[in-house]
C-alpha cells in the first residue's frame with residue numbers, strides 16, 4: 405500500500421491531457437520485443453518461436469485468420485498472459501519477471517481497447533472515462549470519484565476530443581456502438597498510456613464508422629506519441645492508417661511489411677477459406 409501511495413501522489417490531481425509526445429520524452433529502443441516466444445495451451449502451440457520488434461511510436465496493424473493468435477499476442481504484450489518459453493519485453497521490461505506494483509505500472513502504461521464490452525454498463529460515461537485514471541489514483545480517490553467525479557474537466561475534455569462531449573452523463577446503454585468505442589478512446593486519453601493495443605475495435609461497426617474510430621485511434625496515438633497495435637479484420641482500413649502490417653498464420657509471422665506488399669494472392673494464402681468473408685471492396689494495395 406505504501407508503494408501505491410507514492411505512485412498516486414506522483415500524479416498531480418490537475419493532470420491534463422497529453423500535449424507532448426510521451427514516448428519522445430523517454431526514448432526507448434523498442435516498445436515491444438519478442439525473443440523466441442512460444443505460447444501453448446495444453447498440446448496446442450499457438451505462437452511458435454516468434455521474434456518481433458516494434459519500435460516506440462510505430463503504428464502496426466495485426467491481421468490473420470481466426471485462431472492465428474492475434475489476441476494471444478496482445479495478451480502477452482500487455483502482460484495478462486505469459487509465454488511458455490522465450491521472453492516478452494514490453495516497454496523494456498521482461499513481463500514474466502514483474503510482480504506487484506511494477507506489473508500494475510506496466511499495465512497502466514499499456515491501454516487496451518476491445519471489440520466490445522469496453523464499458524462498465526451501470527456507470528455513467530463520465531465514470532467510465534475516468535476509469536482511465538484508476539491506475540493513477542489512490543483507492544480513496546477512486547471511491548470518492550464514484551460519488552462525485554474527480555477531474556470532471558479532464559473527462560469533459562477527453563469527450564470533446566472524441567466529439568461526444570454531450571454524452572458526459574449518459575449511460576453506456578444509451579450510446580451507439582461507435583459512440584461506445586469513442587468513450588473507450590476517451591478513457592485512453594485520460595489514461596495517457598505509452599502503448600495502445602486495440603483488439604478488433606471496429607469489428608462490430610460498419611465500414612464508415614469503423615474508419616472513423618480507426619482514424620481517431622491513429623490520431624490519438626500520433627498526438628501522444630504512443631505505440632499503437634490494432635488487430636483488424638477489415639483490411640480496407642489498413643491503407644493510409646498503418647505503415648506496417650504484421651500477418652500471423654500457423655503460429656508464426658506470415659508477412660511483416662507495408663500494406664502495399666500484400667496482394668490478393670498473398671491474402672488468399674493467408675486467410676484460406678476465410679478470404680471470401682473479408683471486406684475487400686476497396687482493396688488495391690498491390691496497385
Ligand SMILES: Nc1ncnc2c1ncn2[C@@H]1O[C@H](COP(=O)(O)OP(=O)(O)OP(=O)(O)O)[C@@H](O)[C@H]1O
Nearest residue numbers: 445446448450468469470471472473474475476477
Ligand atoms: N485461454 C485459452 N485456453 C485455451 N486455448 C486458448 C486460450 N486462449 C486462446 N486459445 C486458443 O489459441 C488459439 C488462438 O486464439 P486467439 O484468440 O489468440 O486467436 P485470434 O487470432 O485472436 O482469433 P480471432 O480472429 O478469432 O479473434 C485458438 O485456437 C484458441 O482456441
Ligand SMILES: [Mg+2]
Nearest residue numbers: 474475476603
Ligand atoms: Mg482475437
